[in-house]
Amino acid sequence: MSDTKTDAKTETEVMPPPASPAEIAAFVPEIRPELGKTSLHDEVLARLRDYIVEGNLRDGARIPERELCTQFGVSRTPLREALKVLASEGLVDLLPNRGARVRALKAEDYKELFDLMGGLEALAGRLACESISAAQYAEIEALHHEMYGFYLRRDLHEYFRCNQLIHQKIVDAAGNGALSGMYATVAGQIRRLRYAANLDAKRDRWAEAVREHEAILDALRRRAGGELSDILFKHLRNKQIAARESVAE
């Protein structure tokens, strides 16, 4: 009765209900056969990052290593590798011998991240003015008009979708991969903060935001890099203030 613990090593072709991590892992290729090219580590990393950014784990909550292993169907090794990377991104804290916790961001941290995002967007605007194509500009202009329509119709949800897309397109237009990567990291952090709520109530802030976007488009059209840089940073600062008030409720 002591040899029952080692009989799971043999390679079984067909097995009824997956229970252990290894067995679940053996089934994963069936569940998602189309994208079985990335390494297990990368997939776990992406999934765990989303899992946290989406807010499935509360701030400061312990990250249950073993539980997530079974949930993702992998062993501890790739999961731990993912945790180290997420720690270096600032999404989780790693306490020596005491596990990983979802990083609890304080108001001061969000202030830092917003400023950082502002700086990155300011840079993006400057670089975009140097290298943006006519087609790329036209695309942003079209998005701007679309967004304006949603503003007039008071469709906050669609307005925000367009808004985010415009900012992302400016970053893309900068044509700087290193910048895009860092922007994505910072934006991911901030995404954990759910704001944008009562912009509708504060109608004057909304109108102001739209005016700022018009100034952004204008500077971009004139390829005025330094100017656009300045406008974008200040725009993000105002967004930060609005977010702060929104979160305070």
Added chain:
Amino acid sequence: MSDTKTDAKTETEVMPPPASPAEIAAFVPEIRPELGKTSLHDEVLARLRDYIVEGNLRDGARIPERELCTQFGVSRTPLREALKVLASEGLVDLLPNRGARVRALKAEDYKELFDLMGGLEALAGRLACESISAAQYAEIEALHHEMYGFYLRRDLHEYFRCNQLIHQKIVDAAGNGALSGMYATVAGQIRRLRYAANLDAKRDRWAEAVREHEAILDALRRRAGGELSDILFKHLRNKQIAARESVAE
């Protein structure tokens, strides 16, 4: 003569000369007993990062996992964790099933990194103007004068030390931890590029750089954030051009 490779598995209590990773690891606490608090992973990460940034491994060179394990006296697990983090920082490339290589940065990559550093310093300057203390400003001013002395004496090495320190102090003065972290990462990447050589030959560029630094100090004294931001970005752009020419030799 084929069984000699597996006899090192037994755990020995007393052993003459450490040879295997495990044996070396067992001796490490004796070698450095005072700072045995950080996790093995963190230490390996820092050491490996330095090892690469210092240029001990050539661009595009394979990273010999097993060899570094023995060199650092750890097993593959913490080393591989460190490699994943370094990959996320962009220092190494991880090729699926084909190991890690030192990321070979092309001219275009350095251009991106320089622009990114310019954007981060521009942000730092802007934020520093908002929050810098008189003491911090005085420190930077003193460094500036010291640097000017080295310029007059044509001491390129000390000039550059001061120069780097000034830029770092501005970033510190921004008081934004997230920014500092990203700046450190980008600066580390760029440090792999050894430039700054023939600034001495190009005497006009050196003089120009000094003038730019005077403008930086002036804007900082006036707490002119937007202006400083602009100057810093352009200063970095010029630095980039000089570096490009310097590397081209």
Added chain:
DNA sequence: GAAAACATTTTTGCATGCAATTGTAAACCT
């Protein structure tokens, strides 16, 4: 003699094992 096919060694990715540390709760003392 060069290229293709095969066999062998090495390396990689992941799972698991094990000792050490931490968390937890029952037993103990004052």
Added chain:
DNA sequence: AGGTTTACAATTGCATGCAAAAATGTTTTC
């Protein structure tokens, strides 16, 4: 009873094991 101690369980950090993939070397074929 309240706080301390001690035994126990869970968790963590790292080392190692193992199968699959790649690199390398050898033979074979034309």
